[in-house]
Amino acid sequence: MLPRETLATARVPGGDTLTLVSHGRDFVIMLGRDELMGTRMRFSEEQLAELTLARLVASRPRVLIGGYGMGFTYRAALAHLPEGGRVVVAEVVPEILEWAQGPLAELTGETLADPRGEVVIADVAALIDDAVDGTSERYDAILLDVDNGPDGIVRDGNERLYGRGGLTRARDALNPGGVLAVWSAAPDPRFTRRLKDAGFTVEERTVRARPNNKGPRHTIWFARRSA
Template identity: 60%
Template sequence: MLQRELIDTTQIEDGVNLELYTHAGHFMIVMGRNELMSTRMRFSEEQLADLTLDRLGKDNARILIGGYGMGFTYRAAAAKLRAKAQIVVAEISEAIIEWAKGPMAQLTGEGLSDPRLDLKICDVAALIDDANDGTCAKFDAILLDVDNGPDGIVRDANNRIYSRTGLAKARDALKPGGILAVWSAGPDAAFRKRLYDTGLDVTEWNVRSRPNNKGAHHIIWFAQKS
């Protein structure tokens, strides 16, 4: 039986290590016993982009994605958007991007050199703040695939993004008609209530982690601004 092989380890905060493994031609990013993402389980991350942009109905949109991960959401968005679109991606860990350029280069392809991409090594909350204070333009869509969803396990600081204050800031960083889309590893009734409390028009969508209607059940919330 093939054993998974450790490629690299990076520390994103004191005591929090992420590990990149390969196994049978696939990659996975792991924290402790938690597999955070894998090339086997990518469909729901791709659907985060596909379904958001289908609802938005604009192929020249300015969108914000937090974070990069293995790039599934980013590449799905890039495939649907035209040349005049802008894709801002916030990734907290520079090592994640180095893995994309190095061990996972075949998966990444030429995506990181796309002229529509504006890649920032920062907390996505900082870019939402920039849109609210006028430092940058507001967004047609904000797609959040940060941590494990609202029930975060990687960084305590991620919880503020999914708080009432964080959701209100995301709402205010959207253009009229804009969409806030949030990926989650599972249902979260408390978060759903906070999202409804923003005054946005909310839809909850159940999607499988694999395109053959197999794998884990994940949740995507779409919250649209009037």
């Protein structure tokens, strides 16, 4: 059995320690003792972007992604982005970008140099607030993959993203017809109700972690702001 090798560690502001490990040809990011993401289980994070972009009505969408991680969602968003679209990624852990350009450089490729996108060191909630307050343009899609789901918070303060107030602000940061998409490791009926209470039309999908229809079942909510 191949051993895991620790490559780097980083502290999540207000959260636990992230550890980047290699396991043969695969890479895994651990949160404490739990596996947060890995190169073998990327499909649902890619689907978060692909399925969201397929639901957009804007011809040149402005997209906000909460969390870079290993870049699965970002790369998928760029791959399916219509001409003239733009993607902004908010990441709170600076070391994540160092890993992307270091141990994970082969996985990252030329993504970080793509002129259609930008990764900024910021809290996604702050960028949502900027759009609501009018200091930046509103978005056509907001994709959240910053936790293990509404009931799996990995950073103190992220709870506000999933409460009624946070969902209302996310709705107000969207253009009419825009979509808030939220990834989760597990279903959460109470969160579905909160999305509806915040004024969204909600679609819930179950997606496997691996493209061969294997691995854990993950949940993605697509919550649309009325046109």
